[in-house]
Amino acid sequence: MSEAAPQFDAAGFRKALGSFATGVTIITSRDGAGAPVGLTVNSFNSVSLSPPLVLWSLAETSNSLSIFRAATHWAVHVLATDQEALSGRFARRGEDKFAGVEVEAGVGDVPLLRGCSARFQCRTAFQYQGGDHVIFVGEVLAFDRAETAPLVFHAGRYAHATRREASDSAPRNAWLEGSFNEGFLGYLLGRGHLQFFARVRPLLAEEKLSDEEFYLLSTLTLKQRLENDEIEKGLQGISDESRGAALDALHSRGLVQVDATGACQLTPTGSACALRLISAAKAVESQIIDQLGAGEAAALKSLLNRLIHVLDPKVEALWSE
Ligand SMILES: Cc1cc2nc3c(=O)[nH]c(=O)nc-3n(C[C@H](O)[C@H](O)[C@H](O)COP(=O)(O)O)c2cc1C
Numbered sequence: 427m428s429e430a431a432p433q434f435d436a437a438g439f440r441k442a443l444g445s446f447a448t449g450v451t452i453i454t455s456r457d458g459a460g461a462p463v464g465l466t467v468n469s470f471n472s473v474s475l476s477p478p479l480v481l482w483s484l485a486e487t488s489n490s491l492s493i494f495r496a497a498t499h500w501a502v503h504v505l506a507t508d509q510e511a512l513s514g515r516f517a518r519r520g521e522d523k524f525a526g527v528e529v530e531a532g533v534g535d536v537p538l539l540r541g542c543s544a545r546f547q548c549r550t551a552f553q554y555q556g557g558d559h560v561i562f563v564g565e566v567l568a569f570d571r572a573e574t575a576p577l578v579f580h581a582g583r584y585a586h587a588t589r590r591e592a593s594d595s596a597p598r599n600a601w602l603e604g605s606f607n608e609g610f611l612g613y614l615l616g617r618g619h620l621q622f623f624a625r626v627r628p629l630l631a632e633e634k635l636s637d638e639e640f641y642l643l644s645t646l647t648l649k650q651r652l653e654n655d656e657i658e659k660g661l662q663g664i665s666d667e668s669r670g671a672a673l674d675a676l677h678s679r680g681l682v683q684v685d686a687t688g689a690c691q692l693t694p695t696g697s698a699c700a701l702r703l704i705s706a707a708k709a710v711e712s713q714i715i716d717q718l719g720a721g722e723a724a725a726l727k728s729l730l731n732r733l734i735h736v737l738d739p740k741v742e743a744l745w746s747e
Contacts, residue, residue, distance in 0.1 A: 447580040450509075452516045453482060454529075454537045455500040457493045462524045462537040465490055466517035468579050469559075470502055478566040480546055483559040489519060494562060497550060499534030502564075504544040506574040507724050510584050512539070513577060533567050544571040575721020586725035615733075622714070629706045633699055638672040640703065646682065646692050647700050654688035659740055 454464035465488065473479035480502060484494055494500065505513055516523050529537035533547045548564025555561075578585040608614070623637070630640050645660045646652055652660070661669055673690070676682040681696030692700060715723040 441581075444581045447578055447585065449543075450505045450513050450577045450579050450584070451482070452503045452505065452512065452539060453484075453494075453500055454503065454539065455490075455494060455497040456535060456537065458496065460535075462529065463490045463493050464516050464523055464537070464539075466513045467502075470504075473563060479551060479563055480548060480566060481561055481563045483556055483561045486558050486560065491560065495553065495560065499532075499536050499547070499549055499567075500562070500564060501532050501536045501538055501548065502546040503539045503542040504546075505577040506541060506543045506572070507577050507586060507721050508574075509541060509577055513584070541574075542572070543574045543576045545569060575719065575724065586721060586728060588722050588725040589719075622710070625710045625713075626707050629703060629710075633703060635699075635703075636672065636675075638668045639675055642669065642672045642676060643681065643692070643696065643700050644704065646690055646696070647704065651689055651691040654690075657690060662738065662740075 448468040449470070451467050451470045452464050453467050453470075454462060457463055465484075467482050467484070469481075469483040471481055473481050482502065484491060488494075512527075515521060524537065528540055530540070532538040532545075534549070536547060538545060538547070546564075546566045547568040548566055550562060551565045552563040553560055554563070576587055578587045626640075627637075630637065635643065641661060642657070645657060648660070649656075657669070657673075673682065673684070676696065677684055680693055681699055682690050683693050684690050718726070
């Protein structure tokens with residue numbers, strides 16, 4: 427190592443390191459008095475297969491430094507995509523990180539968290555000083571894994587891991603150069619919507635509802651009572667022309683009641699019908715998610731939400747109220 431540290435721009439250096447996408451882990455152990463300790467760590471890495479070794483590094487400023495230095499055992503939890511809140515909690519100082527968190531006892535009585543993509547139970551093998559961090563190398567004594575998508579950290583933010591398909595980078599040749607093809611966003615969205623709704627439509631037919639009536643009915647489940655302009659906002663660009671007719675149809679069937687100001691709410695019959703449709707549509711969704719994989723589905727939802735917001739920033743306001 428050179429004697430004088432190179433004069434880096436610290437923020438730029440951090441940013442460049444952040445280009446390296448990682449998973450997110452929580453490392454746990456117990457202090458001398460037996461209290462559980464843990465923190466969020468993305469410096470985890472594999473070292474050796476035989477013997478099985480892994481490493482991670484801990485900032486010297488960490489409250490848990492002396493505890494991990496003295497610990498004979500610790501566990502690495504590779505977080506699943508739905509454990510972002512847990513990651514946030516274990517990255518905050520001074521917080522009672524384990525409050526309300528269910529743990530199991532691992533090797534050396536190390537607290538083990540549940541619902542992770544993988545867990546490695548380790549015995550401390552080596553410790554090295556590495557600048558302002560201490561590097562811990564552990565021998566893996568036991569591990570387990572689940573088929574859950576991992577949480578990802580990239581450029582200082584949480585991200586999704588999605589598998590790439592060969593077709594992502596090589597769309598099929600179109601007959602006419604520059605014509606619409608499978609890489610065209612409009613085609614993908616339209617085709618996806620039509621195919622999804624082809625599975626939901628038989629349920630609507632059973633309830634004798636048109637697509638527009640279903641959109642309106644499901645919009646009305648967002649809040650106890652929706653003002654006319656809220657309905658307009660929620661369905662803008664979806665069923666502008668046919669909304670009035672859809673509302674009349676739902677009203678005449680006793681599914682929706684409309685007051686003098688034009689505000690709407692579901693009647694008990696309307697709520698029951700909406701609940702039947704929502705649970706049936708959710709069953710269709712879960713079949714699709716089973717085929718797609720939970721991680722891919724979470725990534726798709728997050729991207730579609732962003733797309734909807736880009737196309738119409740007002741939509742989110744209605745859903746978040
Ligand atoms: C995604 C992410 C990755 C992190 N990786 C590390 C790491 O590798 N090493 C480290 O010392 N701190 C890391 N931290 C910061 C610690 O989690 C944070 O400083 C924590 O409060 C330390 O807890 P303690 O002081 O109670 O030990 C990370 C935080 C986040 C959000």
